[in-house]
Amino acid sequence: IARLARLRDFLWCSDISPFNIAFSYCFSVLTDTCSVPVSEIITVEETEIDEKHYHSGKWQKMAKPYAFTVYYVKRARRHRWRCSHVTFWCTEEGLCNQWIQTLKELLEKLTCRPKHLLVYINPFGGKRQGKRIYEQKVVPLFNLASITADVIVTEHANHAKDSLFEINIEKYDGVVCVGGDGMFSEVLHGLIGRTQRDCGVDQNNPKASLVQCNLRIGIIPAGSTDCVCYATVGVNDPVTSALHIIIGDSLAMDVSSVHHNNTFLKYSVSLLGYGFYGDILRDSEKKRWMGLIRYDLSGFKTFLSHHCYEGTVAFLPAQHTVGSPRDKKSSFHGAECRQKKRLGSEEVEEWKVIQGKFLAINAANMSCACPRSPKGLSPAAHLADGSSDLILVRKCSRLNFLRYLIRHTNQDDQFDFAFVEVYRVRKFQFTSKHVDDEDGDLKDLGKKRFGQICSDHPACCCSLPNSTWNCDGEILNNSAIEVRVHCQLLQLFARGIEETPTQEALS
Numbered sequence: 001i002a003r004l005a006r007l008r009d010f011l012w013c014s015d016i017s018p019f020n021i022a023f024s025y026c027f028s029v030l031t032d033t034c035s036v037p038v039s040e041i042i043t044v045e046e047t048e049i050d051e052k053h054y055h056s057g058k059w060q061k062m063a064k065p066y067a068f069t070v071y072y073v074k075r076a077r078r079h080r081w082r083c084s085h086v087t088f089w090c091t092e093e094g095l096c097n098q099w100i101q102t103l104k105e106l107l108e109k110l111t112c113r114p115k116h117l118l119v120y121i122n123p124f125g126g127k128r129q130g131k132r133i134y135e136q137k138v139v140p141l142f143n144l145a146s147i148t149a150d151v152i153v154t155e156h157a158n159h160a161k162d163s164l165f166e167i168n169i170e171k172y173d174g175v176v177c178v179g180g181d182g183m184f185s186e187v188l189h190g191l192i193g194r195t196q197r198d199c200g201v202d203q204n205n206p207k208a209s210l211v212q213c214n215l216r217i218g219i220i221p222a223g224s225t226d227c228v229c230y231a232t233v234g235v236n237d238p239v240t241s242a243l244h245i246i247i248g249d250s251l252a253m254d255v256s257s258v259h260h261n262n263t264f265l266k267y268s269v270s271l272l273g274y275g276f277y278g279d280i281l282r283d284s285e286k287k288r289w290m291g292l293i294r295y296d297l298s299g300f301k302t303f304l305s306h307h308c309y310e311g312t313v314a315f316l317p318a319q320h321t322v323g324s325p326r327d328k329k330s331s332f333h334g335a336e337c338r339q340k341k342r343l344g345s346e347e348v349e350e351w352k353v354i355q356g357k358f359l360a361i362n363a364a365n366m367s368c369a370c371p372r373s374p375k376g377l378s379p380a381a382h383l384a385d386g387s388s389d390l391i392l393v394r395k396c397s398r399l400n401f402l403r404y405l406i407r408h409t410n411q412d413d414q415f416d417f418a419f420v421e422v423y424r425v426r427k428f429q430f431t432s433k434h435v436d437d438e439d440g441d442l443k444d445l446g447k448k449r450f451g452q453i454c455s456d457h458p459a460c461c462c463s464l465p466n467s468t469w470n471c472d473g474e475i476l477n478n479s480a481i482e483v484r485v486h487c488q489l490l491q492l493f494a495r496g497i498e499e500t501p502t503q504e505a506l507s
């Protein structure tokens, strides 16, 4: 280090000079006050300086310079990351090599970085750009970082999930999915399911302790909502996500298991929604061909239909988590994994029961922030505290429901309404007043349910027997469900949403 420190007088940057360079666990370009931690260096490469460059201007009398280029993560606007580079040169070959060698050794010590990945691409997600996004935006960065990948372009729904049960996953350092929330859901079902199978855990048992997955998942956003990516990285941008994967970020997240009559249905990481969001999804699936606009049309139609559903929600409040869903500061920043210490095994679990007519029942395991609603359904929801925010929207007028929805898009508190309640829970159950139509007559019900705008009483709700659950964008066929949050079951290549950097840091 002492010898390298002496380089300070000999090193210049190719585009702005002269530079001082200090070296500890970060290097600093002092004239520009730019500091890059080694953990955010993508790679270091030897660089050929072209002759024209050093024979011109004030360097013309200099001997042939030796150079190296440092590629690093640069923060851009609104949580975006970009790959930037800076080239340093000096006339001593030995010193230049020593820099390259030392930086490479430091990078090799970062064992959290993936070397070999398994990639699933959904070519039909979102705007059908998954393949192009991966090839044009991600592959060049993975190549730069010497990451190799086995790529599977999916041929049908459930392809990724099924293949994760068969493939030899031990040779990989992570799984990447290129697609939307639905694609991520497939990959997480494959990975969690495979882990439980390998460990002999029965997923159908709602009381089973699930085993955490060893492999991290990276999401390259190429879907319609991309809410998991947006809420864990701060933006749905493929380059930013690729860089989080490359530098080996880790973020633990809770996963809820959903059961019906002791049968496993699905896992949920973002939204489990009955009523409003279930109805939107059911209608929008028929309009998949329309692309992203399907959610706006179905949203508008569902809003006009204004249906409410009668049932009972029973839940177990989360006593050991820190904070409340009504906190003003969002959980994006700082510790996500805060859990108060348990008091003792003699504690009694006290279930709370609420019966009523609901326009929406939403359980958010994370904020559910997305481009439509940058602060999300539950802005203070914690990603990894073993709890979910249960939001109950009771029967109210259309106008009030609209006011509630609009607050998802601005800074006003969406929970500050008499008809909205929010609880932080560890488990919950829902039973509709009407028994499920198990024979599959749901389709007919679906045909009837829309277009039933209550013309006699436009301000009231029309009570319908059953809605369906929207589980991270997938339809569940049972309305009676039992949900349990599994703390930190999964790890992502992400780091949560960072505080917005200062202007100087961006310049």
Ligand SMILES: Nc1ncnc2c1ncn2[C@@H]1O[C@H](COP(=O)(O)OP(=O)(O)OP(=O)(O)O)[C@@H](O)[C@H]1O
Binding pocket: 121, 122, 123, 124, 125, 126, 127, 153, 154, 155, 156, 157, 158, 159, 178, 179, 180, 181, 182, 183, 184, 186, 222, 223, 224, 225, 226, 227, 473
């Ligand atoms: N090759 C394929 N053909 C048809 N469907 C597929 C294929 N690969 C994956 N799928 C399914 O497509 C569904 C939707 O994919 P995805 O989540 O990527 O896009 P999206 O629905 O547009 O985005 P979002 O979930 O963010 O709203 C997933 O549930 C997945 O199971």
Ligand SMILES: CCCCCCCCCCCCC/C=C/[C@@H](O)[C@H](CO)NC(=O)CCCCC
Binding pocket: 180, 181, 182, 224, 225, 226, 227, 270, 271, 277, 280, 281, 295, 296, 299, 368, 370, 372, 373, 376, 377, 405, 406, 408, 409, 470, 471, 472, 473, 474
């Ligand atoms: C008058 C303006 C009112 C605007 C109100 C906007 C409120 C938007 C809240 C958005 C919440 C998204 C929750 C995310 C759910 C995802 O797990 C799921 C899968 O991608 N997406 C949908 O179900 C798709 C759901 C689409 C919802 C529109």
Ligand SMILES: [Ca+2]
Binding pocket: 254, 365, 366, 381, 382, 383, 384, 385, 386, 387, 388
């Ligand atoms: Ca949580």
